[in-house]
Amino acid sequence: MRYIVTVVVIFSCLFSCGNDPIPKPNGYLRLEYPEPIYAEESIEGIPFSFDRNLLAKKITTQQLRADTKSYGITLEYPELKGTIYLTYKDVENSQEHLTNFLRDAQNFTQKHTIKADEITEQVYSNKEHKVYGMFYEVGGNAASQSQFYVTDSINHFLTGSLYFYAKPNYDSILPAAYYLKNDIKNIMETVRWK
Secondary structure: OHHHHHHHHHHHHHHHOOOOOOOOOOOOOOOOOOOOOEEEEOOOOOOEEEEEEOOOOEEEEEEEEOOOOEEEEEEEEOOOOEEEEEEEEEOOOOHHHHHHHHHHHHHHHHHHHHOEEEEEEEEEEEOOOOEEEEEEEEEEOOOEEEEEEEEOOOOEEEEEEEEEOOOOOHHHHHHHHHHHHHHHHHHHHHOEEO
C-alpha cells in the first residue's frame, strides 16, 4: 500500500508541475501595398477623365453599343488580383434615361444582399465639377465589395464595381478590398466631364 501511495505522489508531482497553458494569439495575414500614385487618365473618345492608381497595369476600353455613347473601361490590378469595371452611358438630356440608369445601378447593388452582411451607402457631391453620386460598400462574401455611380444629371452617367479573380472570402480579400475601395473613391472624386 505504501508503495502505491509513493508511486501516485511521484506521478502527481511529475505531471502537475507544469506551466499553465497560455493561449496563442490569433495570427492575421499582414499585406502591405505600395502608397498609391495617381495620374490623370484621359482616354481618347471617352467623354470624361479621372485619376487612376499607377498600380492598375492594364486598361482596356471598348464601345458597348454602336448606336449609343456607352463605353466599358477595365482597370486591372494584377498584384491584387482585382479589377475595377467602369461603364459610361450618355444620358442624352433625358430624364427617363437618367431614371433608368439610376434604377439599374441601385438594383445591381441590391442583388448582392443575398450574400452581403451589410451594404453601406455614402452620398457623393461635387457641385464645382457637377459630379453627384453614391458609393456602396458591400460587407460579407458578396461578389463585389465596392460599387458606385456618378452623374451630372444631364449628359453623363458612370458606374463602377470592384471584382476579384477569386472566390469571395471576405476575410481573405479584405486588405485588397480596402485598398481598392480608396482607389474607387479617388476615381469618383477626380471625374471630370468633357
